[in-house]
Amino acid sequence: MQLTTHTDYSLRLLIYLGIHTGDGPATVHDAATRYRISANHLAKVAQTLVQLGYIHSHRGRGGGLELAWPADKINIGAVVRQTENLQLLECFGPNSTCPIDPACHLKGVLGKAQQAFLEVLDGYCLSDLITNKGKLRKLLDVA
Template sequence: MQLSTHTDYSLRVLIYLALQKDKEPVTVQTLAERYAVSANHIAKVGQTLTQLGYVNSLRGRSGGLVLAMPAAQINVGQVVREVENLKLLECFGSQSNCQIESACRLKSVLYRALQAFLTVLDEYTLADLVVQPAALQQLLSKSRKASYL
C-alpha cells in the first residue's frame, strides 16, 4: 500500500512539531524549508491537521502550528485513517459498478490486508516515532534546497 503525499507530510509535520522542546509555534514556511516542499502543500496539510484536532494554528506575528495534544496521545493508525483515502478499489465504495463483485473474493482479501496494515499502525503513537530526537533534529536542521523548484 502506498500512502498519499498528503498523509506522508501530515505524519512528517506531526513529527516535526513533536520534536519542539519549547513548544513554540512552527511556521508553515519553516516546515516547507525543512522538508523541501512547497509552502502551499504544507499549508494544506496544516489545515487538515488543524481541522482534525491534532494541531492548533496560532495567528499573528509569533504564530504557527503546535501540537494540540501530547505526542503520546496521537495514534498513528488513527491519523492515517482520518487523512488517507482508504478506498482501495471501486467496490470499497457505495457506488460500485463491478460486474463480478458478488462472486469475487478480492474485496474481502484486500479488506483483511488493509485491516492488518492499520492494526500495526495502531500500535504506535507519535511519541514512538520521535524516540531519537537528537538525530531527527540534526537531520531536519540542515538547510535543504527545495525539490519543487
Template sequence: MQLTTHTDYALRTLICLSLQPDSAPMTVQEIARRYSISANHIAKVAQTLTQLGYINSLRGRGGGLVMAQAPDTINLGTLVRETENLKLLDCFGEASQCAIEPACKLKNMFMQAQQAFLKVLDGYTLSDVIRNGDELKVLWR
C-alpha cells in the same frame, strides 16, 4: 498500500512540531524548508491537522503552528484513517460497477490486508516515531 503525499506531509509536520523546543510555534515556511517541500502543501496539511484537532494555528506576530495534543496520544492508525481515502477498490464503495463483485474473493482479501496494515499502525503513537528526536533534529540543519 501506498499513502498519499498528504498523509506523508501530515506525519512530517507532526514530527517537526513535536520536536520543537518549549513547544515554540513554527511557521509553515519553516516546516517546508526543513523538508525541502512546498509551503503550499504544508499549508493544506496544516489546515487538515487543525480541523482534526492535532495542531493549533496561532495568528499574529510570533504565531505559527503548535501541537494541540501530546505525541503519546496521537495514534498512527487513527491519523491514517482520518487523512487517507481507504477505498482500495471500486467495490469498497456503495455504487460498485464491477460485474463480478457477487462472486469475487478479492474484496475480502484486500479488506483483510488493509485491516492488518491499520492494526499494525494502531500499535504505535507519534511518540514512537520521535524517540530518536536528536538524530532527526541533526538532519534538519
C-alpha cells in the same frame, strides 16, 4: 499500498512539531523548508490537521503551530484513517459497478490486508516515531 502525499506530509508535520523546541514558533514555512517540500501544500495539510484537532494554529506576530495533544496521545492509525482515502478499489465503495463483485474474493483479501496494515499503525503513536529526537533534529537542522 502507497499513502497519498497529503497523509505523508501530515505525518511529517506531526513529527516536526513533535521534535520542535520552544525557541520560537514552529511555522509551515520552516517545516516545508527543512523537509524541502511545498509550503503551499504543507499549509493545506496543516489546515486539515487543525480541523481534525491534532494541531493548534496561532495567527499573528509570534504565532505558529503546535501539537494539540501530547505526542503519546496522537495515534498514527487514527491519523492515517482521517487523512487517507482507504477505498482501495472501486468495489470498496457503495456504488460498485464491477460485474463480479458479488462473487469476488479479492475484495475480502484486500480488506483483510488493509485491516492488518491499520492494526499495525494503531499500535504506534507520535511519541514512538520521535524517540530519536536528537537525530531527527540534527537531520532537519532544528536547534
